Amino acid sequence: MWLFVLAAFCILFSHVVPETFxxxxxxxxxxVRLGRVANIPCWLTPSQNAEGLEVRWYRPNFFDSPVLLYLERQIQESSQLPQYAGRTSLGLREAKSEGLKEGDVTLKLVNVTLKDQxxxxxxVSSDQSYESATVSLTVNVLGSPPLLSAVRTENGSVNVSCMSHGWQPRPRLKWSDxxxxxxxxxxxxxxxxxxxxSIHSWLxxxxxxxxxxxxxxxxxxxxxxxxxxxxxxLPEVQANSSGSLLTAVIILILLLVIAAVVIGVLYRKRDLPEEGTKTENTQLLSSTENMEGSLKTEDLEAMRQAGVDVSLDHQTAPACLTVSANGKTVRDRNNYVFAPGEQCYILGKPGFIPGRCxxxxxxxxxxxxxxxxxxWVGVACGSFSRQEEVKPCNGFWFLSLDRENGLRLNMTPDIKLPALPRPQTLGVYLDYDKGELSFISVEDMRRIVTVATVFTGEVFPLFNPGIGDRAPMRILDVVTQNECLNVPDMIEDPKSTTPTMNTFPPDSKHPNNETSKTNHSTVP
Incomplete structure (x- = not known):
């Protein structure tokens, strides 16, 4: 009997919180990066069980409308600030933490926005006392890819300018040759x-x-x-050119400002360039309010409504590739000796025309x-020439991965994307009429990037399996519904922070189905 009472007494007092903490x-x-998960640490000293305490996280002057309220051993949501609904919970200060049992009252905040900083x-309050402490959260935002421009000056040097916007905090700048x-x-x-x-630098x-x-x-x-x-x-400056270096710099700045305005107008209107011209431009159109690149399940399913049975076109396969009989698998050929700069890409089928998703x-x-x-994975115009550089101005739009540079878009110059886990399954969504080409990492439900452009003529899937990987590239089976319905708008969504690249189309050419080799490869 006495042993039972003693055991009960010990259990009772093991959960009593000291009078002071x-x-x-x-x-x-x-x-924390915009759109990621923030764990804002807070803990009791000395370490003790906090399961029976009140834990209140709040912003200054909003004590009665907390970010999170833990009371009577559960989360209370009735008085929570609306903008934090569904985004907060008690987290862990470190992986080995036991949470409330050891006095860890860390706040976990998901889908961080700029307004959260x-x-x-x-x-923290008990029957005997209460204590509080303040901690500040900063939100980092990855800005737009740098827009570079170069102009030759009268004395033969080159003035190079670099512009970007949408950063927090100020980015670190590095020029290199x-x-x-x-x-x-x-x-x-x-x-x-x-x-x-925003940042503008020149040298x-x-x-x-x-x-x-x-x-x-x-x-x-x-x-x-x-x-x-x-x-x-770069074009040479005429001998009779006038003006000083200062004039050249001023003109360059004015041209960049005008270019930024023109890009914005062209993005909204998406007018075709004049016939016979060859232009390409890029712009990152990113807002800063939502989780970076995340997709809802229903959004991915909406894209899959446009599912198409894609296969590899054997007639476009170069000698450096091995293609399966069913046209679903491709890899580099064993022991193949590559010519300098030789590229190994193959088209898929069917092609896509206006009105198609x-x-x-x-x-x-x-x-x-x-x-x-x-x-490489992307699309190419049926009118492309294998003798030309694989850039949007020549009818190529693709996402690439290589061992040295990571994920890149084939812009001019190439756009290096932020470091992300290598995708295992890559989804490709094309809306011909909207001029949108999106790349999705299917496993983690992340939209990697969307390219905005204007397609002309028939476009075809494009594949390059790279060199030396153990794994081949496979086209996976999808449900073929071929419907362009209820697909989320990739470009106009003001809550999307995924990079969206703006490009302009190539001029029209006659089809060229040559399989000759080219000499401008980074991933053969």
Missing amino acids: TVSTSEGLVS GPYICY GTRTLQPGSTRFGGGAQDLE LTNSTSSPWVSCSLSLPEGDEWEGRVDLQN AYWEVGLGDDKVGIKESW
């Missing part, structure tokens, strides 16, 4: 929409020292954009043989 938080700021107050870091002539920051940072360089110059912009945690500009094919999926490896490390 302190609330501790991280020193400095808690930083600022101070948070961690308030591939062998050394270059010092900019000037760098200016300015405010923009939602108080995000003078000599085109004989390097064939290209790159401008890299990065956030503190490492995510970055990089753009390159070719210095070898299409969705197909590409398998890029599995857990047994590993995930592929190099590939």
